[in-house]
Amino acid sequence: xxxxxxxxxxxxxxxxxxxxxxxxxxxxxxxxxxxxxxxxxxxxxxxxxxxxxxxxxxxxxxxxxxxxxxxxxxxxxxxxxxxxxxxxxxxxxxxxxxxxxxxxxxxxxxxx
Amino acid sequence: xxxxxxxxxxxxxxxxxxxxxxxxxxxxxxxxxxxxxxxxxxxxxxxxxxxxxxxxxxxxxxxxxxxxxxxxxxxxxxxxxxxxxxxxxxxxxxxxxxxxxxxxxxxxxxxxx
Numbered sequence: 491x492x493x494x495x496x497x498x499x500x501x502x503x504x505x506x507x508x509x510x511x512x513x514x515x516x517x518x519x520x521x522x523x524x525x526x527x528x529x530x531x532x533x534x535x536x537x538x539x540x541x542x543x544x545x546x547x548x549x550x551x552x553x554x555x556x557x558x559x560x561x562x563x564x565x566x567x568x569x570x571x572x573x574x575x576x577x578x579x580x581x582x583x584x585x586x587x588x589x590x591x592x593x594x595x596x597x598x599x600x601x602x
Numbered sequence: 603x604x605x606x607x608x609x610x611x612x613x614x615x616x617x618x619x620x621x622x623x624x625x626x627x628x629x630x631x632x633x634x635x636x637x638x639x640x641x642x643x644x645x646x647x648x649x650x651x652x653x654x655x656x657x658x659x660x661x662x663x664x665x666x667x668x669x670x671x672x673x674x675x676x677x678x679x680x681x682x683x684x685x686x687x688x689x690x691x692x693x694x695x696x697x698x699x700x701x702x703x704x705x706x707x708x709x710x711x712x713x714x715x
Contacts, residue, residue, distance in 0.1 A: 494644075521701075522701060522702075522703075532708075533693060533706035533707060533708055533709050534645065534693075534706050536703045536704070536705075539703050578644050578645070580703075582701050589635075589647050589650055589657075589701075590704065592644030592645045592646070594642070595643075595644050
């Protein structure tokens, strides 16, 4: 079992729809959770971080965390073609090193 | 605020040759990471520095890869000798806090032929 698992996709949604991206993790000691966006040929960039159970909203993005189910998700409302990218889930285990383990990403395509 | 700087952007070498990558993190960021990203996969941590000390190199193939961060600022990653399977994008990242989110450089795309 991978430490961080994401649906590989591709996920395709029409413009204006809600895109839902999911991530599960194996280590119950995980404390910090990040969503990065990576455009084709570019580097990852942070879009959301979440540390406690519940929802966290930032503009059109909402991150949801459920530590009991070891599940974190990202919702993108009013999806735009510019949201088309690969979304990477990263999980930090609560160790002194605090290193992030990444999933393999979900590729999202938003169709006009 | 200047971002994470990496060079070169692209490198093509033959197998068994050596190659080195350079990274300059964001000023003030004590934590520096080197990741390897193979096409279609997420970044895999190779080594993590806190200042000039190594805190995690568990996934670094130490028989061929080495990294250093002298003076706790910029860093170099070296591969010697390179193998075909080393073809990937090598990403350098830095963070202000250990365990915090990271800022990534543009990466170096390595092709081993």
